[in-house]
Amino acid sequence: MPLQLQERKIRQTPRGLMQATVFRAPGKFGLEEKPIPKAEAGGAVIQVRLTTICGTDIHIVRGEYPVQPGLTIGHEAVGVIHELGPGVTGYDVGQRVLVGAITPCGQCEPCLSGHTSQCMTALGGWRLGNTIDGVQAEYARIPFAQANLAVIPDKLSDEDVLLLSDIASTGFSAAESGRVQLGDTVAVFAQGPIGLCATLGAKLMGASEIFAVDSDRDRLRSAEKFGATRLILANEDPVESIREATHGKGVDVAIEALGQQSTFESALRVLKPGGILSSVGVYSGHLRIPVEAFGAGLADQTIVTTLCPGGKARMYRLMRLVEAGRIDLARLLTHVFPLEEIGRAYELFAARRDRVLKVAIRVS
Ligand SMILES: [Zn+2]
Numbered sequence: 081m082p083l084q085l086q087e088r089k090i091r092q093t094p095r096g097l098m099q100a101t102v103f104r105a106p107g108k109f110g111l112e113e114k115p116i117p118k119a120e121a122g123g124a125v126i127q128v129r130l131t132t133i134c135g136t137d138i139h140i141v142r143g144e145y146p147v148q149p150g151l152t153i154g155h156e157a158v159g160v161i162h163e164l165g166p167g168v169t170g171y172d173v174g175q176r177v178l179v180g181a182i183t184p185c186g187q188c189e190p191c192l193s194g195h196t197s198q199c200m201t202a203l204g205g206w207r208l209g210n211t212i213d214g215v216q217a218e219y220a221r222i223p224f225a226q227a228n229l230a231v232i233p234d235k236l237s238d239e240d241v242l243l244l245s246d247i248a249s250t251g252f253s254a255a256e257s258g259r260v261q262l263g264d265t266v267a268v269f270a271q272g273p274i275g276l277c278a279t280l281g282a283k284l285m286g287a288s289e290i291f292a293v294d295s296d297r298d299r300l301r302s303a304e305k306f307g308a309t310r311l312i313l314a315n316e317d318p319v320e321s322i323r324e325a326t327h328g329k330g331v332d333v334a335i336e337a338l339g340q341q342s343t344f345e346s347a348l349r350v351l352k353p354g355g356i357l358s359s360v361g362v363y364s365g366h367l368r369i370p371v372e373a374f375g376a377g378l379a380d381q382t383i384v385t386t387l388c389p390g391g392k393a394r395m396y397r398l399m400r401l402v403e404a405g406r407i408d409l410a411r412l413l414t415h416v417f418p419l420e421e422i423g424r425a426y427e428l429f430a431a432r433r434d435r436v437l438k439v440a441i442r443v444s
């Protein structure tokens with residue numbers, strides 16, 4: 081479905097109002113004026129500086145992932161604290177902060193058991209731009225501020241840290257959940273932004289060979305820069321190539337980063353007995369498991385799924401990697417648009433034009 085931006089002349093926003101990217105109906109979304117939110121108890125309001133568009137947002141505006149009409153979308157933000165609600169301590173208005181896509185409460189049973197993205201209920205940690213107004217706006221209300229605002233070190237730019245809020249964290253978590261060990265062989269199916277970060281995650285965790293699979297040559301070239309040691313075109317029988325390269329044994333860890341039957345199945349078919357299939361793709365419909373690739377259920381394989389981990393501790397951990405020069409994610413930001421042109425940004429990103437990987441939206 082072509083994306084139809086609701087055309088509307090940008091004028092000076094009246095006092096107390098702001099511009100926000102609002103979902104109206106499948107295929108219909110655009111900038112609208114909304115009141116600047118007020119901070120609630122335990123929460124905060126940030127003035128957004130930089131945000132981005134996620135593949136999930138494309139599903140939302142196309143109506144493939146349902147959200148309430150009138151919702152502000154977007155879940156990745158760098159901002160400045162504009163207002164702190166009652167009960168929030170340890171922060172000051174004006175501080176520059178990174179907010180994760182997943183904003184857990186930090187107090188419920190799943191949170192305290194380490195499953196912050198499953199806060200209160202399944203996938204419940206994903207609130208921004210899903211169940212509450214998101215961050216593709218001039219201001220955004222952040223729930224559970226104390227669990228979720230990570231102060232950004234001065235030496236890091238907005239661009240340096242923006243992608244830590246979701247895709248980098250999700251991609252790295254694919255390698256972490258796959259428990260990649262020194263010398264492991266790893267296959268990563270699909271090299272979109274999350275797959276590229278999974279590739280980088282596998283490298284950081286000490287993988288030996290990293291097989292990157294994608295149908296797009298440009299993305300494979302990017303994969304090489306992110307640590308892939310072998311590049312395999314998806315239409316050139318990746319299962320056969322990887323099995324051959326591992327002398328028929330298969331890989332220790334197979335990562336699925338697309339959310340399709342074919343890539344899930346290929347990941348299983350290249351996985352050695354006792355290996356781990358780490359899945360971060362988002363699936364729809366039914367997912368089938370070919371039993372012969374699964375040792376009829378007796379091959380000691382593990383299938384693990386992960387949603388982006390939430391909370392400020394995760395953000396601090398990832399910012400340390402950037403600060404120490406171990407990762408550089410700003411190079412994934414291939415395009416920049418001002419908020420007024422977010423419709424154009426959506427269109428370019430959805431069409432994957434101009435070798436786009438990620439777009440940055442400069443808000444203030
Ligand atoms: Zn996302």
Ligand SMILES: [Zn+2]
Binds near residue numbers: 188199
């Ligand atoms: Zn919770």
